[in-house]
Amino acid sequence: MRKLLILSMCLQLYIGSECSTLPKKIKKCHFGDATCIRDTANALIRSFPKGIPSVGFKPIDVVHVKDTVLINDRQVGGAWYFFDLLNQINYGFENTTITEIKGFDEDPSLTKIEVKGHLPRLIYRGTYNAQGRLLWLININSSGVSESEFLNFHFDFTLKVQTEYRNNKRYLKIYQLVPNISVDRWIQWLENFFPENTDLTIFINKIFNANWVEFWNELEKPILEVFTGVFLSIIEDIFHNVSYDDMFLSNKYENNDN
Template sequence: MRKLLIVLIGLQLTLSSECSILPQHIKKCRFGNTTCIRDIANALIRNFPKGIPSVGLKPLDVVHVKDTVLIDDRQEGVLWYFFQLLNQINYGFENTTIIDIKGFDEDPTSSKIIIKGQIPRLIYKGIYKAMGRLLWMVRINSTGESESEFLNFRFDFTLKVQTEYRNGKRYLKIYQLVPNVYVDRWIQWLENFFPENTDLTIAMNRIFNANWVEFWNELEKPILEVFTSVFLSMIEDIFYNVSYDDMFLSNNENVN
């Protein structure tokens, strides 16, 4: 029997931007100075939880995620399952800490860009829709609220980029993003999973929470596919709006 739920998160990062948009205390870094870049990324996350629309930095405190069909078995036979997530919202990304950044050299195509971070507590809320048949005994047809809590959520993602020129400046375009995610604990609740049997709904949620590692491992592939889409949608806006050359100090500029 499979009882499935997925976390969708989205996390956007920006490393630096035009001085006319960011406050004076946010400094630019030199290309490849990953310690400086990491510190600026953390400063932006802390100081701009509502985002900076003019540069494509989206809000971190409330993150909306597109509707997703997580499981879509062929609806035939005695064992199949369908699970969809709707109206998804995530809370807690404003508490992200970037712990390591690699890459962002003067030639961004010369090496991979790797970003690692962690979030102490990530809350996920939305609506789920489930349908299925589990042998001849159980039929599932339920819709309700879902809530998940992820403790010590860690992530890393690797970018490969190419450059394109607009108005004489270089802009980054991502052609590959590979994410990895890790959690210490996943606690969830699916409301009304068995609409006519509250006891069975409670029992199902208890089973999930007692065996959350197995469910997480089973869902690894679709989880990472969703994360890829979410990370891309957030980072691409920044790279599209802010030229790579404007993110960093040029050779003839001094640090303020």
Template sequence: MRAVLITVIFLQLCVGLECVIELPNAVKKCHFGDTKCIKETANNLIRRYPKGISSIGLKPLDVVHVKDTVLVNDPPVGNAWYHFELVNQINYGFENVTITEVHGFDEDPTSSKIEIKGIIPRLVYKGNYIAKGRMLWMVNINSTGDSESEFFNFFFEFSLKVQTEYRNNKRYLKIYQLVPNVGLDRWIMWLDNFFPDNSDLTILINKIFNANWVEFWNELEKPILEIFTSVFLSIIQNTLENVAYDDMFLSNKYIKEL
């Protein structure tokens, strides 16, 4: 607790005194636009620092807290409607991500689109759910309980547009647009206590979901994308805020002179 407090105070002082925060020496720097090197460095950083790097604001990758999200929110009218919300969610598995492709990160980061592609073998969300509605032949739903979702071979692609701002005579990146594209091989979900008075019916509804997960994915892909995007941004935003873009890379000046 004391170490966390000291780190927070240090970061606040750095903001006030315009301190320069740099990447640890163990993180290999690449030249601007050297996407092969950037990909290798990103993967090495992920493997070496699953708990994050507090000194630069990189949050832990192995345990990520997720904001509460409403997946379905029908108006409560008529014979069939549904409200489903995920709360107190924690994400596990980002520490096992492999970056497969990187594009962009040129000396002028605004001159080209930045793209990041990767795959996560198993991504897990655990937390609680809130379900309300009317379905299944006028059956009323009003339940809460534990929830768990597992996404297998979860692959993603992010297209970023950024702008730069100057501080301490150095450039810092700001993401102003992020377009995600994701896919997966399998989704397994379990909702405890969905029918509090009928455990058999709870088991049945979970079996129905998992047997028809593709249809549910197609229906819920947009809000799930929003969750995944917010998780990704929450991991990297503080680092971009703390570490100057110019300090993340090696200058290409020497290469040009050769």
């Protein structure tokens, strides 16, 4: 009985490792064929906004975001501020259009992989915590619902990868992702920022939205760290589950056809 149980477990693990393949309706491309790879990426986004659990492709219509500290000043003097975002959920990546992809050559470790894209509207919803002191006069201690809306969201990111072998096949492991982001407009609403003064809460939100560019420039580094995690969460598991050799058609086949 023990041997039978061990054999059964091994068989399940083997089957599981061999079944992580992309659906047949997703067109395979030759290594390095940038146009085909871009079109296939867009087809994947359009056809599977709810993800493909069997290969580790998570839903992109609803993307959960890790808790993030955006501002963390030292709590000294007359002015300091702490602000973090919790339970954030991202909506809108299912409307992404990939405009350019470079890399994904036969040996992906020799070149950087670059991906560019845009989407019309990206929304973050969750909660926030804020504490601080302004000019010795105003103490801030609030929490509530937060919502950010990014209009005409453009992104590009570069990947550096290394390959690891499992089951005699190559799998990609990301060791660096560097994003760049631009938006035409950032609209934010923080509910109950001043719990006992609704007018002041509205005023602060208006100030933020009227001066969003300055806030964006000030917070660019932690914002990019957030999106590094978002992009990794979307693609990392696919690379872990689907072998690089199964994602593409070898150029050798093309040469043989000629």
